[in-house]
Amino acid sequence: MAKMYYEENGNLEVFVGKKVGIIGYGSQGHSHALNLKDNGVEVVVGLHEGSKSWEKAMRDGFEVKKVEEVAKECDVLMLLCPDTKQKEVYDKSVKPHLREGQAIAFAHGFNIHYGQIVPPVNVDVFMVAPKGPGHLVRRVFVEGKGVPALFAIHQDFTGKARELALAYAKGIGSTRAGVLETSFREETETDLFGEQAVLCGGVTELIKAGFDTLVKAGYQKEVAYFECLHEMKLIVDLFYEGGFENMRYSISDTAEYGDYVVGKRIINEDTRKEMEVVLEEIQTGKFAREWILENQINRPVFNALKNKELEHPLVEVGKKLREMMSWIKK
Numbered sequence: 002m003a004k005m006y007y008e009e010n011g012n013l014e015v016f017v018g019k020k021v022g023i024i025g026y027g028s029q030g031h032s033h034a035l036n037l038k039d040n041g042v043e044v045v046v047g048l049h050e051g052s053k054s055w056e057k058a059m060r061d062g063f064e065v066k067k068v069e070e071v072a073k074e075c076d077v078l079m080l081l082c083p084d085t086k087q088k089e090v091y092d093k094s095v096k097p098h099l100r101e102g103q104a105i106a107f108a109h110g111f112n113i114h115y116g117q118i119v120p121p122v123n124v125d126v127f128m129v130a131p132k133g134p135g136h137l138v139r140r141v142f143v144e145g146k147g148v149p150a151l152f153a154i155h156q157d158f159t160g161k162a163r164e165l166a167l168a169y170a171k172g173i174g175s176t177r178a179g180v181l182e183t184s185f186r187e188e189t190e191t192d193l194f195g196e197q198a199v200l201c202g203g204v205t206e207l208i209k210a211g212f213d214t215l216v217k218a219g220y221q222k223e224v225a226y227f228e229c230l231h232e233m234k235l236i237v238d239l240f241y242e243g244g245f246e247n248m249r250y251s252i253s254d255t256a257e258y259g260d261y262v263v264g265k266r267i268i269n270e271d272t273r274k275e276m277e278v279v280l281e282e283i284q285t286g287k288f289a290r291e292w293i294l295e296n297q298i299n300r301p302v303f304n305a306l307k308n309k310e311l312e313h314p315l316v317e318v319g320k321k322l323r324e325m326m327s328w329i330k331k
């Protein structure tokens with residue numbers, strides 16, 4: 002088992018006399034800022050002029066300043082604006098103001114691992130990446146619990162980067178659940194692979210393929226929607242709580258038998274081979290290059306595919322059916 006770090010491994014005293022700058026006040030930004038503040042850490046929020054989040058951060062009780070100001074006055078700078086904007090924000094508003102011994106932190110390794118941001122050698126660089134969306138990081142913290150996280154050290158100039166990273170993880174509540182050490186490379190590559198092959202790309206295509214097969218064979222769209230999309234959550238909840246064995250305990254023996262004999266025909270050797278190709282494209286930087294260039298030319302492929310996805314029949318039937326389910330939040 003990999004080593005887990007808990008409350009006793011993090012020391013909040015590390016932050017005494019230090020200021021933490023949170024750049025960006027979105028999903029992760031607001032939760033890190035609020036959790037750290039509740040743990041007694043001095044936090045300043047950094048945003049760009051005209052930012053939509055400026056008011057919200059002020060209402061939540063923060064001192065909000067331009068990124069440049071925050072870069073100058075803070076000891077730890079956590080970059081929580083979108084990954085696609087971080088390079089620009091860093092180059093324009095952070096880099097010119099960096100001082101020896103400051104720390105720059107990330108919640109995802111992309112920009113460091115693929116060399117988009119290259120900090121000077123005389124600062125610490127670490128990552129604390131919660132394994133959950135920002136709103137959960139806040140909600141769970143308020144309930145007295147924490148969302149697990151990964152941490153990694155890219156550069157340890159002061160000799161204290163590890164201590165600082167663990168203190169930060171404690172500050173946002175993650176050591177309450179458990180924190181695991183990784184590297185920027187491992188976090189970046191596994192995160193990209195997971196979202197592409199399994200969590201986002203894999204799952205949505207699997208659902209669409211099942212839905213399309215049923216509809217093409219003449220079954221009602223509504224029934225196909227319930228079967229392939231709606232019930233997915235119910236099954237996922239079972240293995241989230243107790244592993245596949247718990248899910249298989251709950252389903253019928255008929256479903257369990259079908260699971261064993263048919264699953265491998267759907268996710269077969271070809272799929273596994275393609276997963277290896279996808280992973281290789283992440284490891285060689287091919288995917289990163291594509292995505293970075295795509296952003297530089299205002300996302301033509303991203304926008305076209307986004308619109309095309311909205312034309313899939315699942316979208317319309319889903320909208321109607323979810324209206325019937327009063328318990329689903331709009």
Ligand code: NDP
Pocket residue numbers: 024025026027028029030047048049051052053054055068080081082083084086090107108109130131132133134135136
């Ligand atoms: P968001 O998209 O929620 O961040 C948006 C925030 O960044 C807003 O406050 C936005 O301001 C601000 N922002 C936009 N441009 C700038 C700028 N030029 N200068 C300063 N602030 C700016 O980001 P996420 O929270 O999703 O992601 C932040 C980091 O956390 C990423 O590295 C991501 O990979 C990582 N991460 C995210 C997870 C998640 O749950 N979303 C999970 C784990 C890691 P405005 O309101 O004006 O637009």
Ligand code: MG
Pocket residue numbers: 192195196
């Ligand atoms: Mg992820």
Ligand code: MG
Pocket residue numbers: 192193196
């Ligand atoms: Mg990701």
